[in-house]
Amino acid sequence: MTSSAAGRRRREALQGWMLLLPAVLIMLVFTVYPVFRSGYLSLFKYRMGKIPEYIGFGNFEQLFGNSTFWKVMRNTLEFALMTVIPSMILGLCLAFLVNRKGRHIGFIRSAFFYPSVMPMIAIASVWMFIYMARNGLFDQLLVSFGLQPANVLSNKDTVLPAMAVMYVWREAGYLMVFFLSGIQSINQDVLEAAAIDGATGWKTFRYVTLPLLAPTTLFVSTIAFTNCFKLADQVIIMTEGAPNNASSLLLYYIYQQGFTNMNYGRSSALTVIMLLLLMVFSLPRFFSQDRKIHYN
Amino acid sequence: MNAKKAGSLGVSLLSVVLGLIWLAPLFWLVSTALTETTFNMSFFPHSAFTFRNIRYVWNAVPFGQYYLNTIILVVVTFCIQFVTSTMAAYSLAFLNYRGKSLVFVIIFMQIIIPNDVLIIPNYLTVSELGLIDSKFGIMVPFLGSAMAIFLLRQHFKTVPRAFGEAAKIDGANLWQTIWRVYMPCAKPAYMSFAVISVSYHWNNYLWPLIVTRSPQNRPLTVGLAIFAKSKEADMQWSNVCAATLIIILPLLMAFFIMQKQFMNSFISAGVKE
Amino acid sequence: MKKILSTILVLSMLLSLLAMPALAADPLELTMFFPVNVGGSVAQLIDDMTTEFNKQNPDIQVKAVYTGNYDDTVTAIQTAIGTSGQPDLFVSLATQRFTMDDTGMAMALDDIIANDPEGQAFVDDFIDGFMLDSYVEGGRIISIPFQRSTMVMFYNKDAFREVGLDPEQPPKNWTELVDYATKLTNDKRYGVAIALNSGSAQWAFTGFSLQNCTNGVGLMSGDGKEVYFNTPENVEALQLWLDLQNKYKCMAPGIVQWTDMPTQFLAGEVAMIYHTTGNLTNIRNNANFDFGVCFLPAGRQWGAPTGGGNFYITKGISEERQQAAWKYIKFMCSTENAAQWSINTGYVATRESCYETEVLKDYYASFPQALVAYEQLPYAQPELTTYNAAEMWRILNDNIQAAVTGEMTAEEALAAAQEQGDELLADYQ
Numbered sequence: 001m002t003s004s005a006a007g008r009r010r011r012e013a014l015q016g017w018m019l020l021l022p023a024v025l026i027m028l029v030f031t032v033y034p035v036f037r038s039g040y041l042s043l044f045k046y047r048m049g050k051i052p053e054y055i056g057f058g059n060f061e062q063l064f065g066n067s068t069f070w071k072v073m074r075n076t077l078e079f080a081l082m083t084v085i086p087s088m089i090l091g092l093c094l095a096f097l098v099n100r101k102g103r104h105i106g107f108i109r110s111a112f113f114y115p116s117v118m119p120m121i122a123i124a125s126v127w128m129f130i131y132m133a134r135n136g137l138f139d140q141l142l143v144s145f146g147l148q149p150a151n152v153l154s155n156k157d158t159v160l161p162a163m164a165v166m167y168v169w170r171e172a173g174y175l176m177v178f179f180l181s182g183i184q185s186i187n188q189d190v191l192e193a194a195a196i197d198g199a200t201g202w203k204t205f206r207y208v209t210l211p212l213l214a215p216t217t218l219f220v221s222t223i224a225f226t227n228c229f230k231l232a233d234q235v236i237i238m239t240e241g242a243p244n245n246a247s248s249l250l251l252y253y254i255y256q257q258g259f260t261n262m263n264y265g266r267s268s269a270l271t272v273i274m275l276l277l278l279m280v281f282s283l284p285r286f287f288s289q290d291r292k293i294h295y296n
Numbered sequence: 297m298n299a300k301k302a303g304s305l306g307v308s309l310l311s312v313v314l315g316l317i318w319l320a321p322l323f324w325l326v327s328t329a330l331t332e333t334t335f336n337m338s339f340f341p342h343s344a345f346t347f348r349n350i351r352y353v354w355n356a357v358p359f360g361q362y363y364l365n366t367i368i369l370v371v372v373t374f375c376i377q378f379v380t381s382t383m384a385a386y387s388l389a390f391l392n393y394r395g396k397s398l399v400f401v402i403i404f405m406q407i408i409i410p411n412d413v414l415i416i417p418n419y420l421t422v423s424e425l426g427l428i429d430s431k432f433g434i435m436v437p438f439l440g441s442a443m444a445i446f447l448l449r450q451h452f453k454t455v456p457r458a459f460g461e462a463a464k465i466d467g468a469n470l471w472q473t474i475w476r477v478y479m480p481c482a483k484p485a486y487m488s489f490a491v492i493s494v495s496y497h498w499n500n501y502l503w504p505l506i507v508t509r510s511p512q513n514r515p516l517t518v519g520l521a522i523f524a525k526s527k528e529a530d531m532q533w534s535n536v537c538a539a540t541l542i543i544i545l546p547l548l549m550a551f552f553i554m555q556k557q558f559m560n561s562f563i564s565a566g567v568k569e
Numbered sequence: 570m571k572k573i574l575s576t577i578l579v580l581s582m583l584l585s586l587l588a589m590p591a592l593a594a595d596p597l598e599l600t601m602f603f604p605v606n607v608g609g610s611v612a613q614l615i616d617d618m619t620t621e622f623n624k625q626n627p628d629i630q631v632k633a634v635y636t637g638n639y640d641d642t643v644t645a646i647q648t649a650i651g652t653s654g655q656p657d658l659f660v661s662l663a664t665q666r667f668t669m670d671d672t673g674m675a676m677a678l679d680d681i682i683a684n685d686p687e688g689q690a691f692v693d694d695f696i697d698g699f700m701l702d703s704y705v706e707g708g709r710i711i712s713i714p715f716q717r718s719t720m721v722m723f724y725n726k727d728a729f730r731e732v733g734l735d736p737e738q739p740p741k742n743w744t745e746l747v748d749y750a751t752k753l754t755n756d757k758r759y760g761v762a763i764a765l766n767s768g769s770a771q772w773a774f775t776g777f778s779l780q781n782c783t784n785g786v787g788l789m790s791g792d793g794k795e796v797y798f799n800t801p802e803n804v805e806a807l808q809l810w811l812d813l814q815n816k817y818k819c820m821a822p823g824i825v826q827w828t829d830m831p832t833q834f835l836a837g838e839v840a841m842i843y844h845t846t847g848n849l850t851n852i853r854n855n856a857n858f859d860f861g862v863c864f865l866p867a868g869r870q871w872g873a874p875t876g877g878g879n880f881y882i883t884k885g886i887s888e889e890r891q892q893a894a895w896k897y898i899k900f901m902c903s904t905e906n907a908a909q910w911s912i913n914t915g916y917v918a919t920r921e922s923c924y925e926t927e928v929l930k931d932y933y934a935s936f937p938q939a940l941v942a943y944e945q946l947p948y949a950q951p952e953l954t955t956y957n958a959a960e961m962w963r964i965l966n967d968n969i970q971a972a973v974t975g976e977m978t979a980e981e982a983l984a985a986a987q988e989q990g991d992e993l994l995a996d997y998q
Binding site: 335336354419423426428429430485506509510511522526532 | 590604610634635636637638641644645648649651652653654832835836
């Protein structure tokens with residue numbers, strides 16, 4: 001190995017790192033460091049204006065003994081199931097529905113997708129009125145069917161499902177485009193071969209199309225879960241967690257503990273729990289063969 | 297054959313009906329914003345057309361300032377991301393050195409951990425840096441975008457090496473090579489990344505809420521939320537709808553005009569940052 | 570020679586005149602955060618008053634920053650203090666007093682008051698009911714009453730007539746409340762409404778607790794270190810709410826939002842509402858029926874909560890800034906301004922001397938409903954105020970909501986609130 005080759009290699013490495021530096025520095029400071037920092041702070045009793053005091057796993061112990069925490073965790077998981085599965089099924093159905101050529105198909109796709117380009121905060125502001133007690137559109141609809149107005153946002157049993165309907169409305173169109181691209185990338189020859197083998201429409205769908213969509217489905221599910229866990233905007237606007245935390249979700253709880261109660265220690269502990277949750281639900285990505293996440 | 301035709305008609309019909317259901321909230325939002333205020337909400341407008349709500353809201357809330365703030369945020373964020381991501385993507389695509397896999401781990405971390413989740417530690421950091429209530433404070437955590445780096449790197453890799461070598465032989469330096477060879481080839485990736493970045497930052501709420509204090513820095517979303525949440529007793533849905541319409545209009549129009557580009561962008565990005 | 574001298578003199582005078590503005594020091598710039606919680610263009614009013622102050626005091630420039638509702642403002646203050654963008658003074662809930670002191674966000678004002686020759690007289694002039702929640706540990710004064718309100722009952726006189734009730738005799742006690750509300754309820758209208766959303770329920774509940782209590786203090790001790798949620802009287806008060814909804818069915822079930830209530834009242838969907846005096850102007854301007862304002866119906870005695878925002882000065886700002894902030898506060902709370910502020914907003918004028926002014930006298934003569942709040946003040950006490958105030962509010966609100974949604978009984982809910990409240994205050998015992 002000549003020294004000039006080593007020098008060139010060193011120069012290339014230097015250049016490589018210099019080019020990376022700005023982006024990586026930002027990511028280190030705002031993605032990597034905060035992960036460790038929340039882990040560190042979660043070990044302290046730390047309220048704003050007070051001196052932090054090391055308490056080991058005290059924050060976690062307090063949380064685990066707190067019924068509100070468990071309620072929030074249950075809400076978060078319930079909300080994830082209530083939204084991710086229906087919006088994936090709906091997204092898949094919509095994808096098949098709009099997987100056609102035609103003059104107006106672009107417009108119909110847009111009709112399903114447009115909520116994704118609206119801020120959650122705007123959607124929540126509008127849906128809050130749809131769900132408003134008695135005067136709201138939803139209660140009016142119930143009354144027109146001869147039912148009692150439900151005031152869904154103030155009832156502990158309906159508040160999460162009501163938010164879930166709103167979120168599915170927003171998310172289905174977003175997931176639809178992934179399924180659409182998945183469907184369109186399926187080789188037509190395979191489908192034709194299945195047809196020649198005598199497979200009927202449903203059979204083709206069940207035994208050919210669906211398995212071929214499996215990687216897309218896996219990938220979409222990780223996106224859907226991640227998106228769902230980072231929701232807080234609509235809780236802030238619509239309910240602030242009411243009634244009695246029945247609509248409180250984990251990120252909202254982090255926000256509330258940190259910025260209303262000023263309990264940085266406890267909200268850091270909650271952040272750690274959130275990170276664990278995200279990791280678990282992102283595991284499929286490690287095993288997925290999808291090119292978007294396979295980085296070699 | 298007839299059955300097939302009927303089936304296809306059925307599918308069309310179903311998609312149109314569903315599409316209308318999906319559009320219903322938007323229809324209500326627009327019609328309520330543009331008709332006279334009443335005490336009774338109704339799906340179909342039942343009062344006269346008016347711009348009064350829009351005018352009232354525009355004057356009651358400094359939306360002009362908020363617009364400016366959001367536009368500055370979105371544009372500056374994108375421009376900086378553009379530079380940092382291009383550099384990083386080039387480096388990861390073509391240069392050989394040790395430690396690259398570590399960078400991939402960091403990129404991967406950012407992809408699975410949405411920024412919103414780290415509000416507490418990031419707020420403390422931004423506060424220690426003295427960036428609370430500044431536009432830069434809102435932008436700074438997003439200036440290194442894993443999604444963008446990843447997307448650009450994929451596209452750069454598809455460019456034949458010979459193109460880059462040829463440029464070098466012609467005496468182009470690194471910047472010129474990137475500018476003349478790789479960027480034009482990765483145009484679709486840049487478009488996707490622009491769409492994602494702009495719509496993400498136009499719509500982002502929680503982080504700017506925490507970082508900003510004053511109208512001089514507040515983006516549209518935070519302004520809307522303050523307006524919708526203010527316990528104003530004369531609060532009316534027509535006013536909130538008007539305010540909502542004001543803030544969603546530009547992005548929504550851009551979307552309906554370039555719907556294909558938007559949807560493809562979201563697919564190729566795979567994640568909303 | 571004389572001519573030359575006089576020319577020089579004139580010239581130098583002209584020059585010095587020109588130089589004057591340049592010599593004058595830059596005005597001291599102060600930032601104030603303030604919330605708005607009621608109807609009307611209150612934010613605009615504060616801007617106007619601030620502009621007037623800046624005009625009168627060219628050496629000080631106050632920048633008033635509207636920071637959303639009370640919750641948003643508390644968050645804004647908490648996250649801004651200690652940073653370069655911190656406010657020099659702010660308006661925040663009076664109930665934040667212990668928290669503001671405990672966390673070192675606001676400074677005690679006693680020294681400033683003592684050093685100001687008019688200081689003591691200024692403070693003494695405030696109505697006692699409002700000064701009550703300006704004190705923190707050791708009797709120090711931490712805030713000055715500003716946008717203060719109390720809860721009153723608004724009722725629809727037309728609806729009273731319709732069902733054969735005397736419109737000049739609103740309910741005086743809980744029994745009458747139940748009775749009237751039941752009579753006023755029909756298919757299209759509920760008899761009474763109380764806001765039960767988080768941030769409002771605890772306010773109304775303070776009133777009911779004061780009306781029913783036998784300990785004279787309602788929900789908490791004066792030092793903010795103890796809460797008394799689970800007394801039998803408070804359980805009784807909460808049970809009354811549940812009965813209004815479930816037993817008598819004269820109050821809408823579930824959680825009615827504070828913000829929706831005036832709209833419902835104005836639309837004739839509810840006949841009596843518990844709401845802030847701050848809403849008076851809005852209701853007066855928009856009601857297309859005859860309405861009345863009255864005391865909150867009594868339980869064992871009359872009682873009402875006070876609420877609203879006070880001025881605080883940020884701890885750790887320079888002496889010069891403290892003085893400027895104090896000057897601004899004195900301006901905003903001057904007798905004339907406080908009186909005019911009350912007329913424009915419906916907030917209660919905070920100083921005894923306001924009630925001697927012609928403007929306020931004229932106002933009450935033309936609009937007697939506004940006087941009710943003042944007359945009720947002797948029975949009013951601060952709403953729930955403790956250390957860690959925001960979290961304590963949340964505890965009470967959550968548990969009240971648990972009872973309202975049927976998760977718990979009134980007794981269980983207040984017992985749970987007591988337990989959680991005690992735990993929250995454990996550090997301060």
